[in-house]
Amino acid sequence: MLSLVSQTWPWWVSGLAIALIMTLLIFFGKTFGFSSNLSNICAMLGAGRLASFFHFDWKKEQWNLWFLVGSVIGGFISVHWLQSGEPMRLSAATVADLQKLHIPFDGKLEPSAIFNWQFAKTARGLLMFLGGGFLIGFGTRYAGGCTSGHAISGLSNLQVPSLIAVIGFFIGGLIMTHLFFPFIFN
Amino acid sequence: MKAVKYILAGIVFGIIMVKSEAVSWYRIQEMFRFQSIFMYGIIGSAVIPGIIIIALIKKFKLRDVSGLPIQFLPKDRRWKKYLFGGIIFGLGWAVTGACPGPIFVLLGYGYGVMLLVIAGSLLGTFTYGALRDRLPH
Numbered sequence: 001m002l003s004l005v006s007q008t009w010p011w012w013v014s015g016l017a018i019a020l021i022m023t024l025l026i027f028f029g030k031t032f033g034f035s036s037n038l039s040n041i042c043a044m045l046g047a048g049r050l051a052s053f054f055h056f057d058w059k060k061e062q063w064n065l066w067f068l069v070g071s072v073i074g075g076f077i078s079v080h081w082l083q084s085g086e087p088m089r090l091s092a093a094t095v096a097d098l099q100k101l102h103i104p105f106d107g108k109l110e111p112s113a114i115f116n117w118q119f120a121k122t123a124r125g126l127l128m129f130l131g132g133g134f135l136i137g138f139g140t141r142y143a144g145g146c147t148s149g150h151a152i153s154g155l156s157n158l159q160v161p162s163l164i165a166v167i168g169f170f171i172g173g174l175i176m177t178h179l180f181f182p183f184i185f186n
Numbered sequence: 187m188k189a190v191k192y193i194l195a196g197i198v199f200g201i202i203m204v205k206s207e208a209v210s211w212y213r214i215q216e217m218f219r220f221q222s223i224f225m226y227g228i229i230g231s232a233v234i235p236g237i238i239i240i241a242l243i244k245k246f247k248l249r250d251v252s253g254l255p256i257q258f259l260p261k262d263r264r265w266k267k268y269l270f271g272g273i274i275f276g277l278g279w280a281v282t283g284a285c286p287g288p289i290f291v292l293l294g295y296g297y298g299v300m301l302l303v304i305a306g307s308l309l310g311t312f313t314y315g316a317l318r319d320r321l322p323h
Contacts, residue, residue, distance in 0.1 A: 006205075009206055009207075011223070011225075011228045012228075014228045015206075015228045015235075016232070016235060019233075019235040021198060021199050022232070024195055026243065026250070028192075028195070029250035029251065029254060029256070034286045034287040037286065047312055051312070051316040053316070053318050054312075054315050063192045066192035069193055070197040071203070071287060071291050072200065073197050074198065074200015074201045074202075074291060074294065075200045075204060075291040075294025076295065078204035078291075079294075082204070088210065088213075094215055094216040097219060098212075109207065109210045109211075109295070110211045110297060114211070115297050120302055125299075126302070128281055128282065129299055131281075132303060133303035133305065133308075133309070135275065136278035136303070136307045137308060137311035138274055138313055138314045139271050139275025140286060142267055142270060143268050144261065147279075147285040155233045155236070157258050161261040161263065164268040165268040165272040167272065168276060169276040171273050172272065172275060172279070172280065173277070174218055175273075176279075177215065177218040
């Protein structure tokens with residue numbers, strides 16, 4: 001039974017599972033949208049005293065913060081008990097492209113060449129992690145949602161604004177990957 | 187304890203994110219380089235059943251577990267905020283290889299550097315909140 005979960009999943013199983021999580025939250029009377037938590041945490045830390053945008057009762061959104069806590073635990077469970085032991089099967093073209101940027105493919109979830117404190121402490125590392133995080137936080141709130149809120153919940157509800165947001169996600173992602181990456185990872 | 191069901195849902199979500207490899211920086215690169223169907227397959231196979239499920243909920247006017255009618259609020263019909271905000275988020279998504287959910291899943295997975303991404307994202311969200319009235323929506 002456990003090996004059924006720990007083996008590598010075909011993409012359609014993953015997609016269906018995500019649709020089921022969305023459905024579960026709908027039947028709990030909630031909406032699947034993770035980035036709202038960033039606002040909730042700001043409000044919880046007292047940002048409401050500095051900006052009226054955070055002047056709301058974050059306790060009403062507590063359920064989503066519990067969902068966040070669960071997601072951290074889920075990551076922990078996955079690494080300790082649900083590893084398949086097989087390396088990821090990334091496309092050969094991507095492996096070759098990343099090699100040119102001096103980011104070797106090591107079969108793990110994240111490239112060990114980048115995802116370590118030594119790199120994070122360099123100027124480029126700080127720019128990537130802190131700066132990238134800033135863009136995520138600023139952009140998701142500006143757009144009113146992230147991948148879960150727009151690409152999954154919004155598109156499932158046939159919302160044109162969500163389609164515009166998703167197109168924006170791709171414009172940004174393509175610009176970063178194809179124009180900025182050669183400068184960042186060189 | 188109401189919290190328990192949300193924590194459990196979050197745990198399942200975290201496991202799905204890892205096992206789907208949607209949290210992987212490599213997979214996001216593969217997607218933005220159009221070199222595999224993998225991530226598109228995940229999004230497509232989430233959205234197509236999602237459309238059917240939501241349509242059925244609306245058609246049969248289903249209620250949630252507490253007996254209240256399920257409502258779907260339409261997003262407001264502006265476009266600038268979705269496009270501009272979307273582009274800014276996309277830049278961050280590609281460089282960190284993670285969107286808001288995976289940032290936290292990866293922290294649990296043991297990638298401590300995600301703390302920097304979390305700090306950045308909170309700072310970014312706060313900055314948006316502070317500048318909101320001066321931005322085009």
